[in-house]
Amino acid sequence: MANSPLLTLTLCFLALISNSCFAARESTRLPLQQQQQYGQCRLQNLNPLQPYRQIQHEAGVTEIWDQNNDQMQCAGVAATRHRIEPRGLLLPSFNNAPMVVYVIKGQGVLGTTFPGCPETYQSLQQLSEEGTQYSQRSSRKDQHQKLHRFRRGDVLALPAGVAHWVYNDGGDQLVVVVVHDTSNKDNQLDQNLRRFFLAGNSQERRQESLHGQDHSGDNVLQGFDPEILAEAFDVNIETARRLQSENDKRGFIVRVERGFEVVRPGRVEEEEEEREYGTNGLEETICSMRIKENIADPERADVYTARGGRISTVNSHNLPILRDIQLSAERGVLYRNAMVAPHWNQNAHSIMYIIRGSGRVQIVGNSNRPAFDGEVRQGQLLVIPQNFAVVKLAGDQGLEWISIKTNDLAKTSPLSGRTSVIRAIPEAVLANAYQISRAEARRLKYNREEVTIHSPRRGRSQQKASAWSIANEL
């Protein structure tokens, strides 16, 4: 069906996080882990992170952030970016950590399987293959399957251990960024992200690592005896061997030669899927739960400042499945030279991915020096630890980001603006704390009326009118 083209291999083609391929790294990595094992996070120096490894597949690229990085380890997360070409299919897999996916670009279909769910939850949607003679559709319906159409701006949430696949049925490249919460209660293995594929072949040369590290991603069906697979599926031995994909050189994103056509569900089903779930979450099981919420629409913003920008939040109040996986997300848009008020995350780490533009970020921990003070640019990831104070300023092109937070109801404490901590402290306390006059204390509390997002100051904003408009963004 699909031929197997020669692939440009990176040094660690399909190594998927395994460290065994960079023997030289071990000597530096271990002491850091050791450091953390002594009960301390090294967080004095934070840095925006780029992916450290790239895996080329037949129809796409997977980029992986180093989960042994201090910041990633301390936050207990792993991150991945997939670029999937049109007609590219990310093969079915599951892993040991809940995850949040943000769709940066393009569109596609996500297929999930929840084997415990009753058959009545089967999806009405069907996939048919373009141009085939296969007109007689099987009378048996596909069961337990859910197909989720997604597009730019969607947040998708998936529990640990749930098998899923992704198909790009659009005309453009599909780009998604994924944050995995490996320190989540639902991961009972160690903190390494482990990917379990149900098809494909990693091609990775197996070498016993000195430190006994497991491989971190391969087709688990390869580990079974083909005779047993044949018996399990009641198929012949040749089909069973196909499941093991031994000679498959396409990687884990494969090209569907003639493409799929996804039968789009009627308007009614769409609306039903999009309906708001009330506070009565009792009836809602994992089987019927929405896993998707779009947060790119400017009208959906939770916080909006006319010349500043906006923030949209998805948490367990508007996407209840997040209660189970204890994650949430925030999408921010800052116009030119605008600012997110200095604030701290009360109950979560924030994993900030820059979608577009650039800006300046300052992060301060329980110290008098910043843990980070510098520029962030499109494509970078920045860990903002729980309770660390942070301020974000947009550059001349504005700044757009998605932050995944390690709490389903993440709360922030702004220092300035109408809902700020400083406004909540009585004038007399501020005056004495900072040794300023009562009049100064009042200015500190009341000069900024804007909530969370601050537009550039009057003098400046006149000169530097934002080049961005809401229309431009979308």
Next chain:
Amino acid sequence: MANSPLLTLTLCFLALISNSCFAARESTRLPLQQQQQYGQCRLQNLNPLQPYRQIQHEAGVTEIWDQNNDQMQCAGVAATRHRIEPRGLLLPSFNNAPMVVYVIKGQGVLGTTFPGCPETYQSLQQLSEEGTQYSQRSSRKDQHQKLHRFRRGDVLALPAGVAHWVYNDGGDQLVVVVVHDTSNKDNQLDQNLRRFFLAGNSQERRQESLHGQDHSGDNVLQGFDPEILAEAFDVNIETARRLQSENDKRGFIVRVERGFEVVRPGRVEEEEEEREYGTNGLEETICSMRIKENIADPERADVYTARGGRISTVNSHNLPILRDIQLSAERGVLYRNAMVAPHWNQNAHSIMYIIRGSGRVQIVGNSNRPAFDGEVRQGQLLVIPQNFAVVKLAGDQGLEWISIKTNDLAKTSPLSGRTSVIRAIPEAVLANAYQISRAEARRLKYNREEVTIHSPRRGRSQQKASAWSIANEL
């Protein structure tokens, strides 16, 4: 009352898990722990485990699995098997981890104490001593005590820190296997299982371990000043010293010379205890909760395949106390040559104990080689880590097991059969993933209609008719 017979002592008589007695082991154990402390589980090589230490008591034997074994450590569990002779009494104790007990053989009485419960929950059952002149029963009722009769096939659940004792009032040996969840949220100490006895004497020679390890089980009353105990109980100093059992050489399972007679509760109380609790769990406190569920009855099976076997599950839906301790159990029976479909545990480790028979098990992690491929036999314990794929095949005598799972609502994802992940993936995706035809993809999805348990294939099953019948099992 009971005389103290000479006991056959093992090398580490009553050492109860303490490692201090095998100094030679330290050198290998520490690096493994160190390995795990660096944030990784060593799970490439799994193995069925036998108990590594045996403790002989006056009226029974305690066998203990090595909790420093990589698999046990990674799963965060400890395991014990008690063989209790008729009229044997396992002395009162508690420990720092919730536990699930499975009754392999025999019958008995479990006494539990929930000191926080009101007196109205006192048990109506009473113990009286056979053949004694003690006819004048105390007018004061025993308070806060619950007596639970149990028999083969019962699952018993106990929270951390709850004192309990066991008495074998049957005519045959009583055999139970216990899995302790030391990584449970309810254990705030370290991951070592610690046993606190309220009577008896471990006889263990105290040596300061090089690594400062605590003793792992002794009569805590020995640590108190006898004067203080006398004051606390308002008894004379001689009785206080008896609590410390200094010269008691019977171990922790003692023989009750003349036996107890357990006054069996009337039919009404039995039924009341056995009644199903509805979804309204609000009224149900730890005081009134059932702690017992029998899962040996074939009619109770959740999954049943005529020529294959069956699986029965006890989880927080049918035994609500499991919600508190976040454990569940599954009892499986496979007939000759039948198979449990390859599957993975989505949200739990599975600690599989072989009750009877033998079989072949393959376990595959996120690697292309099996982490285990071999035979399992009666009496062995096998750790199947979360998300690892596993397939089980019965041998010629069939296979029977109990699995304790580290989640009160453990979920599995079968790969084959009617509720499988493969059936939930569209044909077009399977065809492209495995580079097979649409017809092959359909066979892969639909050939096996059976749920979870697969009978031997038609050709084979005719020749090898199962020697087991349901009648035989019970």
Next chain:
Amino acid sequence: MANSPLLTLTLCFLALISNSCFAARESTRLPLQQQQQYGQCRLQNLNPLQPYRQIQHEAGVTEIWDQNNDQMQCAGVAATRHRIEPRGLLLPSFNNAPMVVYVIKGQGVLGTTFPGCPETYQSLQQLSEEGTQYSQRSSRKDQHQKLHRFRRGDVLALPAGVAHWVYNDGGDQLVVVVVHDTSNKDNQLDQNLRRFFLAGNSQERRQESLHGQDHSGDNVLQGFDPEILAEAFDVNIETARRLQSENDKRGFIVRVERGFEVVRPGRVEEEEEEREYGTNGLEETICSMRIKENIADPERADVYTARGGRISTVNSHNLPILRDIQLSAERGVLYRNAMVAPHWNQNAHSIMYIIRGSGRVQIVGNSNRPAFDGEVRQGQLLVIPQNFAVVKLAGDQGLEWISIKTNDLAKTSPLSGRTSVIRAIPEAVLANAYQISRAEARRLKYNREEVTIHSPRRGRSQQKASAWSIANEL
């Protein structure tokens, strides 16, 4: 406003837990931590602990317990004691762990900020400055602020990451002891307590520790660029610099020269705040939750024994915010020579702080030797690990303590008395377990009728009549 008097500096003035100042300690501390990292708590030898460091401020003293101590690390807690002079203001701060405060002496006002709460929850109370000409109160109300008056015997509970300040508006020194639960689920950083101040200046010399340790407490505003602060608050650069308190030498407890006057709320509001919340906790959010409960009133005692003493408990049943932070507290008063029955904590560690008097405490783990047997005195802290058995005896002056427990519904199992475990075990079991007669077993069960607190035995109590009376205590 406030002048900056010369302060008596301790060797590690304002070092706040940072270990960098005692380089010599590193060599001993690391192995201990390493020990714990190997998965074991060193708990064979427990000891009452004094604060190991004292920090002198302008208007008070902060004393800190060594959180690297084995017992503190194993229990996963940190502890602090503040002594605040009249008109002393503890500057606003937050930290990475939930905390319980007990007011040992004096009175004051606690200001908290919950930025997520709607404006309708703003406090009606106001602070005005004594003797100022500032009569024209700002027409803008202080928003999101809550002022909590507290006094001796109050327990105050605060979630992680919530900014708060304390002011002593009484005529006497205010003394509070604080226990921070650094191993709480709400702390996603490492187990080090980190203090984030919003004002003040630690004066600490920064040295890069060999082990890369973060500073543990400073004014986070110092880490931001003053230009950015000026922009954030829309104030001039001079005011922004004041926020950084660069030249402030007053420490973190400063003197308010002319004092505040707290406008006391009317009787109605007081009562409303004190009202009992029912079981319907659905409506109750963090915004409206009480954070305070007084447990010094003898009439409030949960357990009372005429010549023995009493115990009062605050847990999530009577202070629902404790459900969120999973802590509770118990205040105990023992009269001369009285005893708390030997018992163990089923599901929590207990951090016992001696408020007054002295006594003898024995603690026994899973060993036959006591982990502690000795005297405790006013001002000491003692960790009683989960499941370890403990007995407390008052000295000639009686004994008074507060215990913070690491569970919002901590449960104890007493060994003696009416609600004891021994009483819950049938006579026949006791007789066989301890090799005593049935008559002795009955005495063991029934001689002590008192619940939890045992008065001195009859013979003794006649001679040593308690010098304490309830009237005396208050």
